[in-house]
Amino acid sequence: MTQPIEPAFEPAQWAKLGFAERLRVSTRDYILRGCAIPLSAYVFHAVKLALFVAGWFVVCWLTPSLGGFSDLGSWVFKPIAFQKAVVWAGLWEALGMASMSGPLGLRVWPPFTAFLHFARPGTIKLAPFPHAPVIGGFTRSWLDVLCYVGYIAALVYALVRPELRWLDFLPIVVLLPLCALGDRTVPLAARWEHHFAMCICFLLAEDWIAACKWVQLSIWFWAGVSKLTVAFPYVVAIMAANNPSMRSHALRRGLFRGAPDDLAPSIVPKAMAVAGTFLEFATPLVFLFVTHRGPLLWIGVVLMLALHGFILSNMPIAAVFEWNVFSVFAGLFLFVGHPEVSLFDVGSLPLTLYLVVALLVLPVLGNFLPAKVSFLIAMRYYAGNWAWAAYLFQGRSFEKLNRVKRAGPMLLEQLERFFEPARAVQIHESFNAFRSMHLQGRVLGLLLPRVLEGRPSQDYTWVDGELVAGSVLGWNFGEGHLYDESLIAAIQSQCHFEPGELRAVCVEAQPLFGATLHWRIVDANLGQLAEGYAELSELAKRAPWDCG
DSSP states (O other), X not given: OOSOOOXXXXXXXXXXXXXXXXXXXXXXXXXXXXXXXXXXXXXXXXXXXXXXXXXXXXXXXXXXXXXXXXXXXXXXXSHHHHXXXXXXXXXXXXXXXXXXXXXXXXXXXXXXXXXXXXXXXXXXXXXXXXXXXXXXXXXXXXXXXXXXXXXXXXXXXXXXXXXXXXXXXXXXXXXXXXXXXXXXXXXXXXXXXXXXXXXXXXXHOSSOXXXXXXXXXXXXXHHHHHTOSXXXXXXXXXXXXXXXXXXXHHHHHTTEEETTXXXXXXXXXXXXXXXXXXXXXXXXXXXXXXXXXXXXXXXXHHHHHHHHHHHHXXXXXXXXXXXXXXXXXXXIIXXXXXXXXXXXXXXXXXXXXXXXXXXXXXXXXXXXOTTTSOTTTTTOTTSSOOOEEEEEEETTGGGGGXXXXXXXXXXXXXXXXTSOHHHHHHHHHHHHHHHHHSTTTHHHHHHHHHHHTTOOGGGEEEEEHHHHHHHHTXXXXXXXXXXXXXXXXXXXXXXXXXXTTEEEXXXXXXXXXXXXXXXXXXXTTTEEEEEEEEEHHHHHHSOXXXXX
């Protein structure tokens, strides 16, 4: 933050630049500085992570059968300690205090918005059945609020219980699906595929360790499957370039084939991508055959620590720190603490059927039909292969968003509260650079002439759909289905944009082994204007700033 700001980021100068010029400036700046977030932001996340771990220790210390830090080894692998960890992690996620919180979650002030949004009647929601009575509509009802608050209360109740029985998880397992009927955002925020899945294991099996092993193995395995895409090396290069500990400009440029003009990943991130994919496959494969303590177990532990350690050390956008720490503890508890528990000891037919659907059927569908299943439910984590949308507001039409009841303003407004104008623009545009350097982000430049229809790009303000969802929907986590046509319709119901005032380019994820991305051009007032497919091989040949 002590480095001089590129003069082009001065708001008056920035407003004169076209699409291509802006991305040339912001991508060059991103290569050298990443998102230019100050050190205090990383301190914030470090403190938050420490509080997350300390909170679990306090919960365990208040549980009669457990203990404190001094006798950690005597209780840390007790089943109730793990159950409390699952519930505690689920609570942090559902409140919006874990993933996608704080500055690295693109939230400066307020740093946490999910619970402020989900517990407030009248805020925008995305109902699975928007035209259904009672549970439909575009705005949150008191029933939606009661379901969410009830779910939070059920988690807190489980945390304070001196002992946990299967019945204590029944309210959790009942209330989150009820939340989902009113708003499909809430179960994604609560990490339906991980923490909630383990709560179902606690409910349906007396000896639930085997079932939870399957959940954790699936998380790693499907994360590995998701990396089987040409997009993943781009993710690694872009993520590493945003690592604040990488101070050398030469090393940063070395992540790309010919920076600043050729931003394809170099051999270095390609090798890192191969290593990362290997770790995500090797970790579950090794643990799959662990039946007792021995060399194989410790090989699995080393692989797991390398996997999550690499992610944590890069301090990536999305702020997935708590989730990674929880995953490490889950691996230690399930496989180091209880290696003797066989994966075939699930012991419950209903639970077995649930695991087949949740851990096999849905991920397979989500990989081959990504438009039908959330990338979170399909466990396709951080692969650079997400659904996505870019919103383009004509003139000052974005001010119509002030008609919407929101927990927080748009990111640029949040940044302007703490930084001088040029610095705020620099940080904000770094995220547009981040997006455009990914393959799916290059679809915007490809389609921009069709979107603008002859108007100059300076007449439009480009806001990433992720940022719109973070403000208008209260939560976001790289899930483009939360800010596609469904969110545009919900916004339009209150903002009433005129034709041309809000247009969006919506891009679907690449199916497994596919070679194209499905795109749509949408006008908030007129509906879909065009659709088609973009070849990944052609997108790879384009620079982020190429237009047309």
